Amino acid sequence: MIETLVLLGRSGISQLQELGKAGILLYRVLFFPPNLRKGFPLILQQTYAEGVLSLLIIVVSGLFIGMVLALQGYHTLAKFAASQELGPLVALSVTRELGPVVTAILFAGRAGSAVTAEIGLMKATEQLSSMEMMAVDPIRRVISPRFWGGCIAVPLLTIIFNAVAIYGAYLVGVKWLGLDSGVFWSNMQSSVEFRADVVNGLLKSVVFGVAVSWIAVTQGYDAHPTSAGIANATTRSVVYSSLAVLGLDFILTAMMIGEW
């Protein structure tokens, strides 16, 4: 009985410790920013590795999600003789929810896991320690660029995902199912608000970008320096990021709908 309690307490303390470590890491990343002249190329390189190289998966999944949404939505709306409302349906669900959430989850799988594995391996092979030996701060040289690269990449990817998904829906709804193109766009324009829908969606994606990058970087930095430890860290990075994105999405949506 006492044993179980002790175990519970121990695991609680270690969880809190990890959270504290993650907080300290975030603090160091945020308040000791990389030197602008030296750090900028590094951030750019990470934006390339995390953003540009994720472009393919984002574009392809955006296209297919838009197309599926149009197909499903059309057949449901047609039952109520409201198929001309397909444009608003797709545009609102993509800009408000699907765009930010799906992009962040795909990003966690495509780029977040890679960042975790890379940093974890650097730690396991003692590259981080040798940097410290050479008086190079590994946080500024390795962690910070990866964090900022992710923060920049996620909102940009979300914008692209949104646009591609809506064109995917256009492709199915107008070109295949024969909806009128003018009705499709004009209904969409009259019900989508730039500030309330598009900008709020982007705000979400900024938060998700920070959360996913933070989790990926933390898991890599705190990984046990063994092969099993890196495998664990990578798994946890993806799982935690996905859960954090879904949880944050609920909170943010509640705040935004409540006229925050």
Place this chain on the structure above:
Amino acid sequence: MLSQRFVESLVGIFLLFAIAALTILAFKVSGLTTLFPPKTYTITAAFDDIGGLKVRAPVKIGGVQVGEVTNIDLDPLTFKAVVSMKIHDHYKDIPDDSTVGILTAGLLGDNYIEITPMYNKTYLKEGSQIEYTQSAMVLEKLIGQFIYKLGNDNPDKNKENGEQHAHQ
């Protein structure tokens, strides 16, 4: 390892791509047109009942949109609803004896304002008020009146109703 210059240009293309997508989202999807607002002048009109009229509802002449509602306020003395609307400068020769009414798009659609031009040679300008207004038709009131009339079945009332119908 790619050269830094190549990586930078790829990131630049990525950024341009995202900006292009944002422009599409702004203009094509959300119909944002107020980035460079066209020149307008503001006129007002006082209504007894505006029904479900909302800010940003279209103002039309002959079905063509010429402006939009900018503000709805209640006059504290007369208890009339004062609707401010901005009209594009493009349409500045609207006679000042025009009538303005609140109509409904379709049977159950949104309310909009329709201006019916008359024949005066003086025109509406910034700040002027339209005198001749026509309140919104509220469906509940219409139905209420209809039922009220059906209920009054005494003969002379019926006759009066019949005359009214003949007039209409």
